Amino acid sequence: MKLSTTALLAIAVAVASASPTPEKRANPKGIDVSAYQPNINWSTVKANGISFAYIKATEGTTYTNPDFSSQYTGATNAGLIRGGYHFAHPDSSSGATQAKYFLAHGGGWTSDGITLPGALDIEYNPSGAECYGLSASAMVSWIKDFSNTYHSSTGVYPVIYTTTDWWTTCTGNSAAFASTNPLWIARYASSIGTLPAGWSYTTFWQYADSGPNPGDQDEFNGSMAGLKQLALG
Structure with a gap:
């Protein structure tokens, strides 16, 4: 059957109408x-469909990413x-000290609609004891120290990046941050799985450590409009 030009045009209009606008598109x-x-x-x-990026700024109080400025500017211009x-090192200095170091070297935030709240990457120790030698209660106190210091400076709480396994092991599966801090969960699987205590959903999901674009692959749990609202605080 050969469709008329009028019928083809009607189909095209219907498809276009059914496609979500960028603001409403789910899971950027x-x-x-x-x-x-x-x-x-x-x-x-950007052309590949990426809408946001998190860029490593600091680690502990002795490391700054030498490419941070060019990466941040490049992402902005695109x-x-x-x-x-x-990247946290709870064994080397206090949470407040590391939050201040982060804020001084790229971790700041402003309500401009294009800047995401800074993220605290707290996970497996790459070079020692899994929980950095801290008890669960001491780890919770350290994270609170970092989070509260960041909040007092910026007015927003930092995003917490972690895994459910590490969080359960090293904080005793604390639910103390679920009402304040957005969660960024790392799990390389087809589904997110069980979340740490208190959080009923994750804001970000790191679902792969490689893919069609540089770095780790992530998605936002919501719409593009919601992502922009997060950037507005």
Whole structure:
């Protein structure tokens, strides 16, 4: 059967009407990167459908990402919503000290609609005891110290990046942050699985450590409009 031009036009209009607008499109995709991805073509990343990026700014109180400025500027110029993250070392200094270091080296936030709240990357110790030698109660206190210091400076609470396994093991599965801090869960599987105590949903999901775009692969749990609202605080 050969459709008339009028029928084809009607179908095209119907398809266009059914397609969600960018503001309503669900689960915008993102990436998170560090100095391991020094040369990123952000225009290509944007063209590939990426809407946001988290960029490593600091680690402990002795490391700053040498590529942070160029990565952050590149993401900004490409039109991505972006933010910085801090890799925690709870065994080396207080939460407040590390929050201040993060804030001084790229972790700041402003309610401009394009800056995501800074993220605290708290996870497996890459070079020692899994929980950095801290008890569960001491770890919860450390995270509160970091979170409250960040909040007092910016007016927003940091996003907490972690895994359910680490959180259960090293904080005793604390539910103390669920009412204040957005959750960014890492789980490389087809579904998110069980979340840490208190959180009924995750704001971000890191679902793979590699993919078609540089760095780790992420998605936002909501619409593009919701992502922009997060960036507005």
